[in-house]
Amino acid sequence: MGNVNIQIPDELxxxxxxxxxxxxxxxxxxxxxxxxxKLKKK
Structure with a gap:
């Protein structure tokens, strides 16, 4: 399994x-x- 690090707004x-x-x-x-x-819709 891959790893992804993201930054999102604190409120979200x-x-x-x-x-x-x-x-x-x-x-x-x-x-x-x-x-x-989301990706199944494409």
Whole structure:
């Protein structure tokens, strides 16, 4: 598995962490899901 380091705005990071806590998923799994969904549409 590859590694990617990104910098995102603090507020976006905070919102993503809260969303993941509510959905009971990891931030890693959330980002993988988003990328997978977006790339399947292309």
């Amino acid at each position: 990071h905070k919102k993503a962490k809260v969303y993941c806590a509510v959905e009971e998923i990891t931030l890693k799994d959330f980002i993988i899901k988003l990328l997978d969904e």
